[in-house]
Amino acid sequence: MNPMTEPAEIDPVRSGAGRADEGRAADLSTAPAEPTITVDQSAEKIFDCSGVNVLYNGKMAVEDVAIPLLKGDITALIGPSGCGKSTFLRCLNRMNDLIPGAEVQGSIVYHGQDLYAKAVDPVEVRKRIGMVFQKPNPFPKSIYDNIAFGPRLRGVKKADMDEVVESALQRAALWDDVKDRLKDNAFGMSGGQQQRLCIARALATSPDVLLMDEPCSALDPISTGKIEDLMTELKDHVSIVIVTHNMQQAARVSDKTAFFIVDLSAGENKRIGKLVEFAPTEQIFSNPADVRTEQYVTGKFG
Amino acid sequence: MGAERPRQHFVDQLAELESRTMGGIDLVVMQIDRVLEALTHQDVELAALVIADDDRLDGRYLEVHQGVLSLLALQAPVAGDLRVVAALLHVIKHMERMGDQCVNICKLIPLLGHEPPVQGPIMERIVSMAKSAREETVLCRRAFEERDVGLAQDLVRQDREINRLNREIFHLAIELGTDADVREWAMTMVMVSRALERIGDNAVDIGEQTAFVVTGLFREFSDSSHPSD
Amino acid sequence: MSTPAKMAGKAMQQTTVIPRRDPADARKERGFAFLMYAALAITFVSLAALLVQIGLDGAGSVSTNLITNFPSKINVESSGVKSALYGTVYLMLLTAVFVIPVGIGTAIYLEEYADRKQWWNRLIEVNIQNLASVPSVVYGLLGLAFIVRGPLSLGRTLLAGAITLGLLVLPVVIIVAREAIRAVPPSIRDGSLALGATKWQTIWKQVLPGSIAGIATGVILALSRAIGETAPLIVIGAAVSPRFLPDGINSEFTALPIQIFAFSKDNDPRFLELASATIIVLMVLLLAMNSVAIYLRNRFEQKW
Numbered sequence: 052m053n054p055m056t057e058p059a060e061i062d063p064v065r066s067g068a069g070r071a072d073e074g075r076a077a078d079l080s081t082a083p084a085e086p087t088i089t090v091d092q093s094a095e096k097i098f099d100c101s102g103v104n105v106l107y108n109g110k111m112a113v114e115d116v117a118i119p120l121l122k123g124d125i126t127a128l129i130g131p132s133g134c135g136k137s138t139f140l141r142c143l144n145r146m147n148d149l150i151p152g153a154e155v156q157g158s159i160v161y162h163g164q165d166l167y168a169k170a171v172d173p174v175e176v177r178k179r180i181g182m183v184f185q186k187p188n189p190f191p192k193s194i195y196d197n198i199a200f201g202p203r204l205r206g207v208k209k210a211d212m213d214e215v216v217e218s219a220l221q222r223a224a225l226w227d228d229v230k231d232r233l234k235d236n237a238f239g240m241s242g243g244q245q246q247r248l249c250i251a252r253a254l255a256t257s258p259d260v261l262l263m264d265e266p267c268s269a270l271d272p273i274s275t276g277k278i279e280d281l282m283t284e285l286k287d288h289v290s291i292v293i294v295t296h297n298m299q300q301a302a303r304v305s306d307k308t309a310f311f312i313v314d315l316s317a318g319e320n321k322r323i324g325k326l327v328e329f330a331p332t333e334q335i336f337s338n339p340a341d342v343r344t345e346q347y348v349t350g351k352f353g
Numbered sequence: 354m355g356a357e358r359p360r361q362h363f364v365d366q367l368a369e370l371e372s373r374t375m376g377g378i379d380l381v382v383m384q385i386d387r388v389l390e391a392l393t394h395q396d397v398e399l400a401a402l403v404i405a406d407d408d409r410l411d412g413r414y415l416e417v418h419q420g421v422l423s424l425l426a427l428q429a430p431v432a433g434d435l436r437v438v439a440a441l442l443h444v445i446k447h448m449e450r451m452g453d454q455c456v457n458i459c460k461l462i463p464l465l466g467h468e469p470p471v472q473g474p475i476m477e478r479i480v481s482m483a484k485s486a487r488e489e490t491v492l493c494r495r496a497f498e499e500r501d502v503g504l505a506q507d508l509v510r511q512d513r514e515i516n517r518l519n520r521e522i523f524h525l526a527i528e529l530g531t532d533a534d535v536r537e538w539a540m541t542m543v544m545v546s547r548a549l550e551r552i553g554d555n556a557v558d559i560g561e562q563t564a565f566v567v568t569g570l571f572r573e574f575s576d577s578s579h580p581s582d
Numbered sequence: 583m584s585t586p587a588k589m590a591g592k593a594m595q596q597t598t599v600i601p602r603r604d605p606a607d608a609r610k611e612r613g614f615a616f617l618m619y620a621a622l623a624i625t626f627v628s629l630a631a632l633l634v635q636i637g638l639d640g641a642g643s644v645s646t647n648l649i650t651n652f653p654s655k656i657n658v659e660s661s662g663v664k665s666a667l668y669g670t671v672y673l674m675l676l677t678a679v680f681v682i683p684v685g686i687g688t689a690i691y692l693e694e695y696a697d698r699k700q701w702w703n704r705l706i707e708v709n710i711q712n713l714a715s716v717p718s719v720v721y722g723l724l725g726l727a728f729i730v731r732g733p734l735s736l737g738r739t740l741l742a743g744a745i746t747l748g749l750l751v752l753p754v755v756i757i758v759a760r761e762a763i764r765a766v767p768p769s770i771r772d773g774s775l776a777l778g779a780t781k782w783q784t785i786w787k788q789v790l791p792g793s794i795a796g797i798a799t800g801v802i803l804a805l806s807r808a809i810g811e812t813a814p815l816i817v818i819g820a821a822v823s824p825r826f827l828p829d830g831i832n833s834e835f836t837a838l839p840i841q842i843f844a845f846s847k848d849n850d851p852r853f854l855e856l857a858s859a860t861i862i863v864l865m866v867l868l869l870a871m872n873s874v875a876i877y878l879r880n881r882f883e884q885k886w
Contacts, residue, residue: 149775151697178778188769191792191884200787201777238885249773256777299429336431338569349434350360 087340088118089330090307095122097260097290098143102157105138105147109154113138113324116157118309125282125291127301127332130311131347135324136294137264139311143292144180144262145173161260178205181253181289185265187245189237189252194229197237197248201256215255222288223251224281243274250281254289261285263293267300279304298348301332308335310344363428367437370420371498374441377413377448378494378559382487384410384455385552389483391462392545393476395469400459410452417445436569440562444497447555447562451490454548454555461541470535475525475542478518482549485515489556497563505560509574515553522546636865640858648859653823653841658852663860665824666841669740670867672828673837674805676744677751682801684748685755686790689797692756693763694785714753721750722817730818738819741831746814751804758800762793767886795882802875806868812839838864 098120105113113135120126128136138147145166147153159166166176178201190197198216199207207215216233220226225247229235237248246266253261263282267275282291282304295301301308309329313322328341339345346352384403391399421442424430430438489511496504523546526539557574565571651662688710696703725746729736736742766789774784790797821836822844828835838860845857 144776146772146776174778174780176778177776182776184769184772184776186769188767188773190770190773190788191886200774200779204777204779204783252773252777298431302431337435339432345432348431350363352359 086117086326087328087330089328089334089340090119090121092119094119096120097122097124097161098292099160100142100157103139103142103159104156105135105142106154106156107150108152111321111323114314116326118326118329120290120292121307122290123286124306125286125293125304127305127308128292128294128311129296129298129301129308129347130324130327131313131352132296133322133324134311134313136309136311138324140262140264140292140294143260144182145176146182148173178256179258179260181256181258181261183246183249183253183261183263183266186269187242187249189240189245189248191236191238193234194237194240194248195233198252198255201252205256219251219255222254222285223247224277224284225251241274243270243277246270246274246278247281250278254285258289260290260292263291265294265296268296275300298336302336305332308332310335310339310341310347312343312347360428363424363430363434366420366424366428367430367434370417370424370441371437373413373420374417374444374448375494375498377410377417377445378490380406380410380413381448381451381455382490382494384452385483385487385490388455388458389480389487391459392479392483395462395465395467397463400462403459404456407452407456410449414445414449417441433566436566440497440566443562444559447558451552451555454552458545458548461544465538465541469538470532472525472529472535472539472542475522475529475539478522478525479542479545479549482515482518482522482546482553485511485518486549486552486556489515489553493556493559493563496560497566500563500567502564502567505563506574508557508560512553512557515550519546519550633865636858636861639855640860640862643852643855643859644862648856648863652825653844654825655823655848658850658856661853661856663838663841663863665821665827666836666838666860667863668827669820669835670809670837670864672740673743673747673835674809676740676831677747677808678801678805680744680748681752681755681804685752685801686759686797688752688756689759689763690785690790693760694781694789710753710756714757717813718750718811719813719817721746722814724749725814725818737832738821738834739832740828740835742818743815743820743835743837744831746818747808747811750811750814751808754804754807755801758804759793759797762796762800763789765796765884765886766792792884795879795884798882799875799879802871802878806871806875809868809871810839810864812843815840816843838867 096119098118100120101117103113103116104111116139128140130136141147142155142159143161143166145155147155155167157167161176161180164171190200192200195216198219199212202212202215217226217230220229225244228244229240229248237245240248246269250261250266267278270278279300282293285291293301293305307329308331310327311324312327314325315322317323328335328339328344330340334340335344336348339348384406387399387403390396391403421438424438489508492504492511493508495501496508523543526543529535529539561571561574564574647660648662649667650664651660652664653666654661692703692707696706698704725742728734729742729745730738734742734745736745770788770792771784774788775781779787815837820840821834822840824834824836842857842860842864845853845860848854
């Protein structure tokens with residue numbers, strides 16, 4: 052942060068820099084109704100989302116998300132439980148299509164194409180956008196077959212497969228660990244290795260985006276650190292969108308952070324996820340524009 | 354028991370640190386009062402007391418410094434909390450410097466001798482400066498505690514007054530050419546004046562920290578390399 | 583407990599940090615263990631008694647002739663169960679061919695595709711549970727009416743027998759296959775789908791391979807139930823003591839349970855011995871099948 056800039060008109064109430072002993076609940080009446088987006092919109096976007104709503108059986112779960120996810124960034128999605136960050140993440144590779152009763156409205160533009168256009172095949176979408184889940188989920192097959200699964204679906208020939216597998220494992224910083232035991236069952240690996248295997252598996256199809264849903268929450272701190280380092284290495288080739296509960300992780304790893312909340316204004320049983328603020332990570336954690344973001348990152352609510 | 358707010362322990366710790374820092378500024382105010390008293394009555398014993406009591410200020414500095422480090426290491430404060438913590442580090446430094454200036458003044462008082470040749474115009478201004486410095490210190494404390502940016506910015510205006518008096522004392526001292534004792538006294542008063550002016554500057558700096566905590570931006574209210582007056 | 587002992591116990595409780603177990607609890611533990619072993623003993627002893635009885639009755643008549651000769655009503659010494667043995671084996675193979683695709687297919691439909699909120703799917707589920715407990719003779723009647731005669735009119739053939747038995751054990755296969763498929767965690771499906779596999783590719787490449795051990799075990803266990811079913815085969819008209827081997831799926835046939843039944847109805851006590859011997863043959867087959875099932879399960883079981 053450049054400390055010597057001319058001060059913009061920062062509203063002290065909005066920025067919420069209160070006294071240490073005032074843990075006042077986020078004052079929604081003074082908070083802005085529109086999400087605050089302080090990200091350079093002219094940069095190249097990997098996903099351009101506007102008006103994204105997600106409904107489950109007709110009930111609104113996530114409302115009106117408009118967010119530009121930029122190429123080459125690691126974007127973190129943070130927010131309290133139930134704020135829709137995982138739901139929104141799953142929109143990006145049409146995984147929500149698989150949930151009966153789920154409906155996605157709005158537009159998500161990926162490489163100039165609306166992902167949800169009628170002509171678009173969700174299976175093809177998922178071949179180009181990788182996903183890593185919260186609990187490592189390797190297939191009960193050999194390490195080799197795990198990695199080869201995606202490429203085989205895409206028709207990669209047997210002769211080329213060895214190279215594809217090695218390349219994916221190299222990129223996931225796992226090659227040295229497993230190069231002598233590719234035929235071993237993946238279940239024999241430790242949790243951290245299994246998750247890196249899942250990352251390698253997702254990378255094997257050379258996606259340009261990797262979606263990660265709390266990838267480290269089931270792992271020990273050392274494995275978590277390795278995966279965070281991996282993410283930073285991958286950034287050059289793969290844009291990453293990560294949902295995380297761990298704010299320190301978001302602070303350590305991401306370039307941009309999007310903060311979601313649960314909006315209860317329609318009633319206690321009408322919990323709707325909404326985007327509040329999207330800004331460079333440094334800003335979110337040093338001087339967020341919205342008082343609700345301030346309250347959340349300092350742990351005063353949520 | 355009952356509904357504890359989230360991170361209550363951390364909130365309490367931060368509030369305690371801030372309270373100790375403000376208490377340090379209160380100690381400075383007390384020291385300034387004593388300095389004024391010692392100057393007007395040439396009270397050498399009071400001056401010695403001020404010097405001895407500076408240990409309390411130094412102790413307070415170390416205490417808050419350690420508390421800040423501990424909070425940073427263990428609680429990982431971010432956003433507004435982080436700004437408060439960073440600001441407290443600056444504020445205690447300024448507080449400690451203010452205390453040192455009081456000590457500097459009090460070291461000079463014994464050197465003035467029993468019956469110093471007090472020159473009215475200069476002494477008036479010294480007293481005025483000391484009162485202003487005290488006033489600024491009280492106000493900068495209030496500004497920080499209440500997060501009042503307006504009050505903090507107003508300190509600049511007050512500080513101009515001290516700066517003006519400082520320059521006047523300097524010019525007056527130059528005029529006093531004749532007696533060696535008088536000259537010596539006048540030179541000493543110039544140094545006292547300088548110390549008081551530094552106290553005022555430190556109070557303004559505390560005001561800048563207030564603005565930083567509230568706005569997240571650090572802007573020098575009055576930069577000595579870009580004099581506005 | 584007597585008073586001095588109680589006092590001593592209390593004193594001990596006061597001085598030690600971790601008190602001794604409450605004697606009442608200890609008694610309950612012992613009582614429960616006793617009941618458990620008693621139940622085990624009853625089961626074990628009953629089974630052992632049965633086997634020993636059969637063994638004693640039939641061991642004398644077990645010989646290679648038993649397996650290589652055809653049954654004879656006249657000549658006890660040269661009577662064998664060759665036709666029944668072949669018949670049973672063919673019957674089992676044919677039943678398996680029928681039951682495996684149908685059973686697995688139904689299980690996949692119910693687990694992966696069926697929307698449980700639709701009434702017809704719930705109806706199917708309830709029906710399968712019911713069908714598993716219908717008496718086997720009813721299946722025999724079903725077979726007679728619709729398969730041997732009626733619409734299919736296959737006659738009293740191996741094929742008819744296999745379909746009938748297949749229908750009998752189908753509910754069991756479906757239930758077991760569903761369990762095995764359900765045991766595959768959703769995270770595996772998610773992982774596969776997220777890599778761009780279609781639903782069918784996920785089922786074929788991940789779900790089925792992951793559940794195959796459970797399904798195979800279930801199929802074999804279902805067949806070991808079928809192998810001993812007598813009533814339906816009698817009803818649909820399996821041949822009794824034939825002196826020929828089945829020569830194709832459209833041939834008349836017999837099976838070991840039928841043969842046992844036939845032997846045991848004869849007045850000549852030597853045929854009773856033959857019946858026991860045949861039971862031994864049947865049990866050996868059963869043992870072999872179950873051993874295969876256990877081997878498959880241990881070797882390929884997927885621990886999630």
